[in-house]
Amino acid sequence: MWRINESREAQKQLDRLPNELIKRYEKWKDVIRYSGPQGLRLIKGFHDEALGGEWRGYRSNRLSLQYRVIYEVKEAEVSVYVIKVTPHDYRR
DSSP: OOEEEEOHHHHHHHHTSOHHHHHHHHHHHHHHHHHHHHHHHHOGGGOOEEOOGGGTTOEEEESSSSEEEEEEEEGGGTEEEEEEEEESOOOO
């Protein structure tokens, strides 16, 4: 089973999301917990992708057409660190 850690920034962003996106995020977390990041790649709706540039080493998944979850996988710890839940804008 994978552990999910959310940054303080991500927690604040989640507080402001509509309920529909919160439900989608909870489903995303369920997939991560039980199947790990590999499970996300099997569900095409999440559009799992590696990021480049400043975000090299991070991955992104869609919650909706606009919102993304940006996360980092720490395989040695069997954990996922959610960095941001944000509209499609990858600027730091």
